Amino acid sequence: xxxxxxxxMKKIIMFFTCNLLSLFLFSQNNSIKNDKSTAIKIFIExxxxxxxxxxxxxxxxxYVRDPKEAQLHILVSSQITGSGGSEYKLFFSGQLDLSGMNxxxxxxxxxxxxxDEIRAKFLHFLQAGLIRYxxxxxxxxxxxxxxxxxxxxTEVKDKWDSWVFSLSSSTWLNAQQTYNSITIxxxxxxxxxxxxxxxxxxxxxxxxxxKYKITDGNIFSYNKSLYNSILIVKSLTNHWSAxxxxxxxxxxxxxxxISYYELPAIEYxxxxxxxxxxxxxxxxxxxxxxxxxxxxxxxxxxxxxNLFTETLGIGFKTIQKWGNINLSLSGQNxxxxxxxxxLNTYITAEIRILKGLSFNIYGYYSFVRNQLSLPKEGATQE
Numbered sequence: 001x002x003x004x005x006x007x008x009m010k011k012i013i014m015f016f017t018c019n020l021l022s023l024f025l026f027s028q029n030n031s032i033k034n035d036k037s038t039a040i041k042i043f044i045e046x047x048x049x050x051x052x053x054x055x056x057x058x059x060x061x062x063y064v065r066d067p068k069e070a071q072l073h074i075l076v077s078s079q080i081t082g083s084g085g086s087e088y089k090l091f092f093s094g095q096l097d098l099s100g101m102n103x104x105x106x107x108x109x110x111x112x113x114x115x116d117e118i119r120a121k122f123l124h125f126l127q128a129g130l131i132r133y134x135x136x137x138x139x140x141x142x143x144x145x146x147x148x149x150x151x152x153x154t155e156v157k158d159k160w161d162s163w164v165f166s167l168s169s170s171t172w173l174n175a176q177q178t179y180n181s182i183t184i185x186x187x188x189x190x191x192x193x194x195x196x197x198x199x200x201x202x203x204x205x206x207x208x209x210x211k212y213k214i215t216d217g218n219i220f221s222y223n224k225s226l227y228n229s230i231l232i233v234k235s236l237t238n239h240w241s242a243x244x245x246x247x248x249x250x251x252x253x254x255x256x257x258i259s260y261y262e263l264p265a266i267e268y269x270x271x272x273x274x275x276x277x278x279x280x281x282x283x284x285x286x287x288x289x290x291x292x293x294x295x296x297x298x299x300x301x302x303x304x305x306n307l308f309t310e311t312l313g314i315g316f317k318t319i320q321k322w323g324n325i326n327l328s329l330s331g332q333n334x335x336x337x338x339x340x341x342x343l344n345t346y347i348t349a350e351i352r353i354l355k356g357l358s359f360n361i362y363g364y365y366s367f368v369r370n371q372l373s374l375p376k377e378g379a380t381q382e
Contacts, residue, residue: 039139040098041062041063041064042064042070042071042073043064043065043066044063044076045067045075046075049076050119054123054126057123058123060139060143066354067322067352070095072093072098073092073095074091074126075091075093075319075320075321076090076091077089077277081193085108087107087108087277088106088122089106090106090129091103091104094133098136103132107121107122107125161192162194164190164191164192165189166188167186168187171184178214179211180210181209181211182207182209183207183208184205184206186205187204187205188204195235197232197235199231200231201229201231202227203227204228205226206223209221210222222252223252225250225253226250226251227247227248227251228248229245229246230246231245235273238273239270239272240267242264242267244262244263245286245288246260246261255294255373255375256294257293257294258292259293261291262288262289263287263288263290264286264288266285266286267285269281278318278319279318281316281317282313284311286310287308289306291306292307295375296375297377298375298376299374301376307336307372309333309334311330311332312330313330313331314328314329315327315329322351323350323358324350325348326348327346329344329345334370340372341369341370342368343367344367345366347362348361349361
């Protein structure tokens with residue numbers, strides 16, 4: 001009996017020993033598998049990326065929140081193309097022990113791509129760009145490569161020849177017991193952008209109606225605007241471009257019966273236009289003629305007039321590791337009287353200060369002394 005118990009105890013001890021050993025080995029293997037201490041640390045600077053999707057698909061890197069801790073900083077920028085799609089650029093900048101290893105990849109999407117197709121294509125190029133850096137770690141041993149032979153396709157010519165058409169309209173309604181309003185806005189837009197030329201045709205309409213019910217009756221008011229513009233721009237060099245804007249408008253709110261203008265312009269970009277998705281510093285000057293017929297006599301006793309005007313504009317835009325800045329400054333005056341002028345400026349910026357902490361700025365300033373169309377009726381000294 002005693003001997004039997006000893007045998008049973010030995011089997012129990014052996015069973016637990018084997019299970020503990022198996023558990024220990026499994027834990028070791030699992031910890032080794034999940035150990036990412038040697039994986040590269042990356043920081044992705046992107047305002048439109050699906051980060052949850054990226055982290056699910058790319059598990060062989062460490063994602064950090066502070067760009068200063070990253071061995072690889074990835075900056076993503078995009079801009080609209082003439083076909084209605086977008087051009088994406090991925091700037092890879094090595095830091096710390098990977099300093100000096102820089103690269104740039106770009107790809108295009110078209111107007112027919114879905115959000116899922118775009119993020120899948122972005123992931124493909126992100127993985128391709130990461131290979132160079134991941135190859136410095138042992139994780140490269142677990143990454144496989146496959147070349148998918150593309151199907152032979154005949155070249156398809158764009159029957160629209162890069163012309164893009166868009167039409168939109170919107171309506172707002174507000175109905176109360178003593179107040180009703182309706183606003184209708186619509187526009188039609190045509191674009192064509194090629195390497196050397198840019199064309200834009202714009203036609204818009206805006207209507208606003210308001211009605212108040214008071215004890216003595218109703219108060220009714222409305223504003224109606226029609227406007228159109230044609231823009232033609234020719235790229236002269238990698239820094240210079242020239243063009244002209246033609247247009248006209250009608251606005252009951254601005255006391256404009258009909259107005260038309262021709263405004264030639266020239267622009268210089270300090271940075272090459274090929275880098276415009278990441279940084280721009282432009283100086284633009286235009287001078288031209290404007291004719292205006294007014295609905296009512298203006299405060300300057302005019303019912304119509306021909307005006308010559310000039311505008312100088314400066315624009316700065318940059319997207320960097322530390323944040324982004326968008327700044328615009330423009331001044332306009334009439335040639336017959338330089339005191340009739342205006343100044344407009346705005347700035348938006350996001351500056352990264354510390355890990356997880358950014359400083360955002362938005363500002364706008366306008367100084368207007370050129371409202372020549374103000375109606376005389378009802379005007380006061382104030």
